[in-house]
Each structure stands twice: as structure tokens, then as C-alpha cells.
Amino acid sequence: MAQQLYKVWKGKNKFFLNGRLIFGPDASSLIVTLLLIIVPVVLFCSFVARNLIHEFPAQNAGYAVFAVAVMFTIHVLLLLFLTSACDPGIVPRSPHPPEDVSGYDSSASIEVSGRQSLQLPRTKEVFVNGLPVRVKYCETCMIYRPPRCSHCSVCDNCVEQFDHHCPWVGQCIGKRNYCCFFLFVSSSALLCIFVFSMSALYMKFLMDDFGTAWEAVKESPASIVLMAYCFVLFWFVGGLTGFHLYLIGTNQTTYENFRYKAETRINVYDRGCANNYVEVFCSRKGSSKINFRSYENEEASKPPKVSSQELAVNYSDEDRRAKVEDDLEMGNDLFKMSQWRDSEEVTDIRSRTNDREAQQFSEVDSALGINSQVSSYKSDRNHSRKNERR
Numbered sequence: 001m002a003q004q005l006y007k008v009w010k011g012k013n014k015f016f017l018n019g020r021l022i023f024g025p026d027a028s029s030l031i032v033t034l035l036l037i038i039v040p041v042v043l044f045c046s047f048v049a050r051n052l053i054h055e056f057p058a059q060n061a062g063y064a065v066f067a068v069a070v071m072f073t074i075h076v077l078l079l080l081f082l083t084s085a086c087d088p089g090i091v092p093r094s095p096h097p098p099e100d101v102s103g104y105d106s107s108a109s110i111e112v113s114g115r116q117s118l119q120l121p122r123t124k125e126v127f128v129n130g131l132p133v134r135v136k137y138c139e140t141c142m143i144y145r146p147p148r149c150s151h152c153s154v155c156d157n158c159v160e161q162f163d164h165h166c167p168w169v170g171q172c173i174g175k176r177n178y179c180c181f182f183l184f185v186s187s188s189a190l191l192c193i194f195v196f197s198m199s200a201l202y203m204k205f206l207m208d209d210f211g212t213a214w215e216a217v218k219e220s221p222a223s224i225v226l227m228a229y230c231f232v233l234f235w236f237v238g239g240l241t242g243f244h245l246y247l248i249g250t251n252q253t254t255y256e257n258f259r260y261k262a263e264t265r266i267n268v269y270d271r272g273c274a275n276n277y278v279e280v281f282c283s284r285k286g287s288s289k290i291n292f293r294s295y296e297n298e299e300a301s302k303p304p305k306v307s308s309q310e311l312a313v314n315y316s317d318e319d320r321r322a323k324v325e326d327d328l329e330m331g332n333d334l335f336k337m338s339q340w341r342d343s344e345e346v347t348d349i350r351s352r353t354n355d356r357e358a359q360q361f362s363e364v365d366s367a368l369g370i371n372s373q374v375s376s377y378k379s380d381r382n383h384s385r386k387n388e389r390r
């Protein structure tokens with residue numbers, strides 16, 4: 001009997017509400033993150049904001065501090081939930097290795113002596129913004145990864161525009177939740193500033209009343225604890241916000257930044273600072289490529305034509321080592337690029353509109369066979385709807 005996809009999902013994700021919510025395998029760490037947010041806010045509301053109400057008696061302005069703290073915390077928790085509980089951009093697995101390997105980079109094909117074997121090339125070349133980008137084959141998911149996609153070893157999934165796996169939110173950060181993740185981190189930084197400032201303000205009022213700082217500290221030790229906590233936490237979330245502001249401005253993921261730091265590469269995705277920001281905050285993230293509540297794809301239940309073990313044999317030790325860390329190579333080097341396109345054309349390509357880019361990415365998808373997988377999942381979804389109607 002066909003089962004819903006989330007029940008037989010091969011990744012390590014945890015599902016709740018019948019597959020409606022999808023978390024990473026380390027979702028339990030969310031409890032720690034929640035406590036790190038909620039406990040200080042409760043302390044702040046109990047020992048600082050409540051007392052500040054009496055400091056601003058005019059038109060009940062003191063309640064504003066209380067209300068802002070509560071509303072802003074709800075806002076932060078909502079962003080945390082949206083980051084953690086949604087599909088970060090998981091690429092559907094293929095039930096068997098791709099048959100069509102046209103367009104591969106012949107230099108990367110693998111020769112196996114003494115046995116007849118499928119020679120799946122490790123890389124394939126696709127075009128992004130008119131420039132060649134080499135994408136790699138994922139043994140686990142049995143797909144050629146789309147550009148910027150990487151396999152998360154924690155979740156065991158290929159994730160589009162993989163940024164990193166965040167242990168604090170217990171989820172991969174990828175194409176579909178990056179915006180929420182950034183807003184969560186930056187909002188947390190703002191919450192730190194707010195709690196720190198209000199606690200400092202309360203301390204000032206106490207110092208005015210009691211005369212000395214020591215007396216003020218004795219009167220409200222919670223304020224000092226909160227100020228110290230926010231000060232330390234701000235270095236973390238504030239620093240992370242600054243780092244991601246830089247990454248967004250240069251259109252890089254954290255993964256790409258760490259991996260290609262030492263290399264001088266042309267970033268084929270960089271469309272200028274303003275456009276890069278528009279891309280992150282104003283473009284549609286697209287719906288999930290997988291309907292986890294649909295019934296298991298019948299195709300998926302068929303035995304793959306080539307087992308993953310056999311595929312593994314085809315790769316050298318070096319290739320296997322590279323599997324986890326070596327996910328995609330953004331474009332070729334500068335020299336090779338100059339052979340393909342002259343710099344004027346590159347500039348021209350970068351200034352093209354979002355529509356054009358979307359079209360190019362869909363070309364990339366079809367080159368990688370992603371659309372065929374998606375359509376198979378869509379047909380599967382239709383199948384499940386029919387089943388539900390019965």
C-alpha cells in the first residue's frame with residue numbers, strides 16, 4: 001500500500017502534523033534557542049518593563065516599552081518558526097541514476113578497468129547567466145545538483161542555494177528559508193539592543209533615585225544580568241547580521257564564502273549590490289519541490305537500475321572523500337571564462353532582468369532533469385488528491 005512520502009522519506013528530517021511541518025534531525029536544539037530568547041524577555045518584562053511603566057506615567061507611555069518587548073519577541077519567535085519548520089529547498093531524490101548524461105564534462109568521466117560499468121560523469125556543465133557552471137553528481141540523491149545546491153550531511157538532503165546547516169534553528173538554511181533566517185538573526189540583534197537600552201535606562205533612573213550605582217545594582221540585579229547577557233549575545237547575532245549583510249550584498253552563500261575564500265573566482269550570481277538585495281528580499285522563493293504529504297511515488301518504489309553501492313565502486317577514493325565537501329564548482333576559472341565570453345557580454349548578461357534569469361534557471365533545471373522529477377511528484381500529488389477524494 002502506498003504510504004505518504006514523509007513516512008518513507010530517506011532524509012533525516014523530522015516531520016510533524018502529518019508532514020505539514022518539516023524540521024532538521026537536530027530540531028530538539030530549538031528548545032535551547034527558545035529558552036535563550038524567552039527567559040531573558042520574561043525577566044525583562046517582570047523586573048524592568050513593569051517598573052518602567054511608573055517612570056513614564058504620561059498617557060501610559062510606560063506600557064509602550066512592555067508592549068514593544070512582547071510584540072517584538074513574538075515577531076522573533078515567528079521568524080524562528082518559519083525558518084525551522086519549512087522546507088529549506090530540498091531537491092527531490094531520483095529513484096535511479098540519470099540515463100541522459102549528455103553535456104557532461106568528459107574530463108571528469110571515470111574509467112574503471114576490468115569491469116563493465118556505468119560511467120556516470122561526476123560533473124556536468126550548465127549555463128547560468130550565460131556563463132558555464134559545473135555541477136556535480138550526488139551519489140546519495142542520484143541527481144546532478146542544480147547550481148549552488150549542496151548536500152547537507154546532517155539532514156542527508158540536497159538543498160538548493162545551500163547556505164549552511166544551523167544547529168541553533170535545527171534546520172538547513174537554503175533558498176526557501178534564507179530570508180526568514182536573516183530576518184530572525186537581525187531581529188534578534190535589534191531585540192538585544194532594545195532590552196539592553198531599556199535596562200540601562202532603568203538603571204539610570206535607579207541611580208538618580210538612590211544616588212550610587214552600587215545601590216542601583218542592589219535594587220535591580222536583573223537589569224545588570226540582562227545588560228551583560230544582551231551585550232554578549234549581541235556580539236554573536238549582531239556579528240552574524242553584519243556578515244550576512246555582506247554576503248547578501250555580494251550574492252554569496254556562507255558555504256561559497258568559506259569554500260572559495262582563497263580562490264579568485266568570478267561570482268556569476270553577483271548582479272550588483274542593490275539587485276542582490278532585491279533578489280533576497282523581494283523575489284519569490286517558489287513553492288516546495290516536494291509534497292511530503294503525497295503518496296509515495298510508484299517510480300521510487302522500483303529498484304534502481306544501478307545500486308548506489310555499484311556507483312560508489314565507480315568512484316575513486318578521492319572522489320568519495322570529495323563527496324561531502326565538494327559540491328559544486330561555481331563557473332570555471334577566469335582564463336576559461338574569457339574563452340567563452342568577452343567581458344562586455346558578461347556585463348550585459350548581468351544586467352538582464354529577473355524574468356530572463358528565471359528562464360535561464362528553468363533551463364538549468366531542465367538540463368538537470370529536475371523538472372521531470374518535479375512533474376513526477378506533481379503527478380504523484382494528483383494521485384494522492386484522487387485517493388483523498390475516495
Ligand SMILES: [Zn+2]
Nearest residue numbers: 138141151158
Ligand atoms: Zn544529495
Ligand SMILES: [Zn+2]
Nearest residue numbers: 152155165172
Ligand atoms: Zn541540514
